[in-house]
Amino acid sequence: MKPLLKNILAVTAGWIGGSIINMGLLQIGHFLYPIHGVDLNDMDALAKIMPTLEVKHFIFPFLAHALGTLTGAILAGIIAVRQKMKFAIVIGMLFLIGGIMVNSMLPGPIWFTFLDIVVAYIPMAWIGGIFAERISSRDSLDQYSL
Template sequence: MIRMKVFKNIMAVLVGLVIGSAVNIGLIVIGPSIIPPPEGFDAIDVESLAEGIHLFKPKHFLFPFLAQALGTFTGALLAYLLAATYKRTFAFAIGFLFLLGGIASIISLESPMWFTLTDLIFAYVPMAWLGTLVGKHLLNKKHARNY
């Protein structure tokens, strides 16, 4: 029984990371088709991004923020829903891992201070917290229907 719980917890974290990352990458990929980058600029290519990020206007940072926030939220929510025990702990672990990815991204790509602060303050831990709230609500609704 304990082994099954451990397995479920490991799978909850892995699923949260994989699906959360897929949401993140998906939004990063579709973002430039909705809000086009400046002329002659490839927003997907890291080198092009590093060279031309100074040309970005605030609207160009919307999808990177949404990608990080919604990726974190999705991953944390799934970890919460799938974990057998310590649901909040695993949801916040997802938030922390995504935060580490965000810090790495900020170190590798210079961005305006306002975006850096907004991203670090609002996209990770608060989204993991929100994922726990939504997860708790969904599980409570599910249990209420079963009675």
């Protein structure tokens, strides 16, 4: 496969894979800590109820954002032809943009917004890039072993 196509696939797979993890964890969070009396698809209703939510309601959104970004960054880094860390960081930037948008539409507590924006995206993408580089270097070494 041509490097350009493989790199496009890397970003696409990272974005989709990370989004699947993100949505799955959000669903688990809503199952474990339901928000009663609110349509989760109604952004206005969610925005109104945000100030009344307990800390437990923010655990899974943070995990979803952090682990979704981490997973997407690892996938992108593994698939990318070269510069694996750069592709992992691109995934982090994409998820960061989404996180900023969601935090502006659904303003939660300041502590959550700060934690989410500062920890869940770029640091997780960087860690994902490190994992991807290690996995890729291990795989390239394995092909030369007897």
